[in-house]
Amino acid sequence: MPDLILLEAHGAELRALLATPDGSEAAAYLLLGAAGIGADPWSGEPRRRLVSHRVVPVPEEDKVSASDVHVTWSTRSFVRLLKVAEAEGLTLAVVHTHPGSHAFFSDQDDANEADLLGIVRNRSGNGHSFASVVLGGDGSVCARLWTTSHGAEPCDRVMVAGRRIHFHGRSGDDGGDVFDRQARLFGPTFNGTVRGLRVGIVGCGGTGSPTAMLLVRLGVGRILLVDDDVVEASNLNRIHGARRSDADGAVPKVDALRREIEGAGLGVAVATFKGWVGDEHARDALRSCDVLFGCTDDHDGRIFLNRVAYFYGIPVIDMGLRMVPARENRPYEMAGRVTVVGPGAPCLMCRGLIDPRRAMEEALRRTDPAAYEARKAEAYVLGGGDPAPAVVTFTTETACMAVNELLQGLTGFRGAGGMRTGRQRKFDAVEDRSTTCHPRAGCEMCAGTDVWGRGDVRPFLGRVG
Template sequence: MVALDITVLEQHMDLLRPLLPARDAPEAAAYMLLGASDIATDPWTGQPRLRLISHRVVGIPAADRISASPVHVTWSTTGFMRLLGDATIAGKVPAIVHTHPGSHAFFSEQDDRNERELARTASLKGVRGLVSIVLGGDGSICARMWTDANGYTLADAVQIVGGRFLRHASNGDDFDAPHLDRQRRLFGDRFNETLRSLRVCVVGCGGTGSPVALLLARLGVGRISLIDNDTLAESNLNRVHGSRRHDVGMLKVDILKREIEAMGVDCHVVTSQAWVKSEEVRDTLKSADFVFGCTDDNSGRIFVNRLAYFYGIPLIDVGLRMVAASETHGNDLNGRVTTVLPGRPCLICSGVVNAARANEEDLERSRPDEFQKRKAEAYVMGGGDPAPAVVTFTTEMATTAVNEMIAALTGFHGNDGMVPNRVRRWHARDERFTAHGSREGCPVCNADGSRGAGDVVPFLDAVS
């Protein structure tokens, strides 16, 4: 059986919340279209998984509503047939959402009977399946997907993803972790349980990625994926956590896996010696609940930037810029953490990445001879001297990045959760929270087509 989980983007949940005005209100309903993320092999279980992501909310017109009470809701099938047609054209999965205002979320016998007939119709129309989501008046959520009129799969979890990350699991496992008792005392039992359920991907395992990975394991994250194709150089010893001199020449991902396993904290670590844009890591990225961008190249950042919008996976991107003092100016020491997700500006609109430099990096990887030729002719910038790096600064920004994930899970610094963009200027002894808007017409963060689209051809709607 294929495991199933469902992501509802916060901006779509905001459209659904008015369906639950009060506990004694009549039941209400809406439709949705969901993007599909087919994961052939979950890297931690080795099994296939399906993740569905909210793509669009479709209201049910008042004219289609027949009757409603606190224990039932009925509506005309006219809009449902239109939904099936839209799903077929768009290649999306149709969903019905209804409420249980006075109780928790569950599937009643009446739901079983009604949905079975709707699923039969959906099957005859040739759509992939029919999803049903129930919103409880107590804030609970449950979901399932009918593959035909005779069978359905319950979602293991439904997560609401925005500045906050709220996970509703259908069957949480018993989890007793004495070593996490101190953080339980601060954030409660559910904090540790949610961390245990998370799949987190760290892209880049150097000066920021290595402390991020080790901190995630110490926190109690249950599954971590490490992606990096570099080996440890002697010059990395000043900032790659867990590394030792005899590790020079060893893969960075293997060093971190060794160190995490040596902790004995029951964290399942998988590694990929690959560039983030390689096809071999797509399932790993699509399986993640959070992605930490700790790579120093523009091309990789643009790639995971697009992933955040198409799959509704929050990206926490870390960057540093350090300039040594000269005769004309002092040190210029800057650290940045940017959180990227649907509803917020992308890294390009925020001015974090350079698209022209990203093209040069792709050229250097795919056609190195042509890159060197253009560099000699001054058509590309090329790589200069290695950038300065000091372990205290890289580690501080790694900690800041992990704290943003904690903010998403707990809301400890406000109900909006993660801060969109935080810049720390050590030389100026200040910290700034800069605001950026999405560029008009941006095809990534200002386009309805990419938000929760899931799998499309070509991947991420990007042509190499």
């Protein structure tokens, strides 16, 4: 079954555009990007994920009539937008409201949309499709994809993604008695929502391993682990679940964590990818996730995840630490940060959290190790110095901050504002503060909306190399 990510900004735009003073139905269009997932990492099955890219109003001259139980408009604009969608590699969606009820597809919707499918078939032939979305007056959403070969396929879930994260449609089971105590706090639907989550963790070290263990204990149903490294002795002070035998045997970090997660017996489905996050073989797995945690200090990997967040509307919760030991006349510097990126939030580049030169050097080390070593010998490379300090209590606390940000997005336990896009905790000063910035002029990711929800493009993410 397909699923849909509706960007929070687009959902708000649609509801404002389609609000009517007399309670009549109204309609608009959405242009959708897509992720063509060849093999879901947990089921192995192909599936299609749609993501909202741009809202387009129905032209005034095309509107025919509307009441509290119907809305009618000319198909001229539908045909024009089919051409636009085809030229741009997008999928056209029709959107209408049910102001007085929940979201559902009526018999009349079935008949009208079957007629639209005929228009698609006559104009474009087989292999083309369009989508339909209904917005309920109670805030609910449902969607389906019409194809020329299969009729209508219901979207099993619609995720409204932004600073808040809402799911409409199928959820997971409640997890039984194991998770009863958290349902007593967050309500009876919480466990099903969390059980239905697909979460990716990129980097399985000091922050990634506690993030994984926390998500398991919350009852997340599907977890993806991505890391290209093995357990070493110097990791044992902070990787949760790692053992001395893992270091002695150079066990991949993803395998060590998978063993611990499956050993807990909490019914979590685990998928792993041992390699760099930007490897083309990891694309299906990443695009299948609802949320991604960035737990890597790899600048090139951060650039990659930064782009995934905006192209696919998948919230990325990125973590980082700065630890500098005290020296004469200089106190400790000890801070963890959590940064949430995606459409509507400043990106990691604009926040100054990515060093482009470091990213280039990391890419060179990965693709041409000999050239990297030559540049390092000539002092052209910035890295390669002493390893950074790491203490398990601080790496774990940063992971807790990040997972709590996800909980805020799901429940609003801190208030209605949703996730903070930037949060920093100074461990030495016992101090928290929020951080923000304005997008830099011309930033492709966050200063404009052209790539928001764009989905699959060539080259992948518009990234050369």
